[in-house]
Amino acid sequence: MSVNIKAKISAVGHYLPEYVLTNKELEAMVDTDDEWIRTRTGISERRILKDPGKASAYMAAEAAREILNELDLDPKEIDAIIVATVTPDYLFPATACLTQTMIGATNAFSFDLSAACSGFIYALSTGSAMISTGQCKKVLVIGSDKMSSIVDFTDRSTCILFGDAASGVLLEPSDDETGIIDHILHSSGEGAEALIQKGGGSINPASHETVDKKMHYIYQEGRPVFKRATEGMADVAVEIMKKNKLSADDVDWLVPHQANLRIIDATARRMDITTEKVMINIDKYGNTTAATIPLCLYDWRGRLNKGDNLVLSAFGGGYTWGATYVKWSL
Ligand code: ACO
Secondary structure, three states: OOOOOOEEEEEEEEEOOOEEEEHHHHHOOOOOOHHHHHHHHOOOEEEEOOOOOOOHHHHHHHHHHHHHHHHOOOHHHOOEEEEEOOOOOOOOOOHHHHHHHHHOOOOOEEEEEOOHHHHHHHHHHHHHHHHHOOOOOOEEEEEEEEHHHOOOOOOHHHHOOEOEEEEEEEEEEOOOOOEEEEEEEEEOHHHHHHEEEOOOOOOOOOOHHHHHOOOOOEEEOHHHHHHHHHHHHHHHHHHHHHHOOOOOOOOOEEEEOOOOHHHHHHHHHHHOOOHHHEOOOHHHHOEOHHHHHHHHHHHHHHHOOOOOEEEEEEEEOOOEEEEEEEEOOO
16 A cells, blocks of 8 residues: 555535524524624624435535536545534434435445544544545545534523534545645543533433433533633644744635634734634634534635645634644645
8 A cells, every 4th residue: 555645635615504594683582692792703694504304414415516516526436435523414324424325426435523623624634644545536525514403592602603514625646745734633531521412422312301401402611612722723723833834924824613703813813824814704604613614715715826825723622623734736
């Protein structure tokens, strides 16, 4: 088996549900207001997947179809599909297997990856390793989360934050100096209790009690998570810059996980880069968990040039956090 083939991103796709849930609408649901949400988080609206019977696999398949259509690619050519999600359609089978069948990628092997808001960065690292070893030539890496399925719409501290979306990339071997250059990944289970969905797994299987105690919803202790996220996202972004000898001038774009505008701003400040170089779309979509980073790549794809240096950085439940250095290939 050959080693050290560099992976490149050869296409980006996305899916956004049509329904727009505005801050104004949330004002009628919980004790909050548009100004608080915008100043504390940067969010104005988010998308919600309302169609019954559609969830993360459907959204991932739509994002994958966009990639296949753009490249006029036969789905049978896909070797592997990784879906990063914390809102799988089922605990098993994997959402990626459902996505595979929806798009007709009959020759692929497929699996899910759970790393919350760092899910896309983790999956990108896994997918690029599968290219690097020569095991695969075409890997779909998709972040898909139907956060509305685990959000308590009576809890004002969390229901304002999240939205539904899928977005992803195709990875292929690179034949030039561009591609995915480096990854740094971290995790620490000491944050487990601060950001968690307590019910439905093997420790608290679904029961009347878990439903009554609202254990199937996201539970978040906002303040400690905010502090750790601000430190973690900034630290790892600076760490990957130092490791690759990138100055602030060398970085063309910061592609941050979109959890809170204040966390994004703090990361950019620590990297000493100006706001024009920061991809921000949290105002339109909120926190779509594993989908935020590829959704930024999708929205900015027309403004990226081949050879641009991108630093991707994320922090999420687990805790998990990490950064990726990409030399843009398109
Ligand atoms: N509207 C109005 N007031 C509110 C709302 C709301 N929607 N939500 C909370 N408040 C109140 C609180 O009750 C509190 O009132 P009190 O002081 O009387 O107790 C006050 O506002 C301040 O609350 P804080 O929690 O301190 O507000 P904070 O400034 O920390 O913002 C937020 C809360 C936005 C959740 C922030 O803590 C945050 O962004 N945390 C990190 C999120 C994150 O990065 N998560 C990781 C990724 S998610 C994943 O992995 C799935």
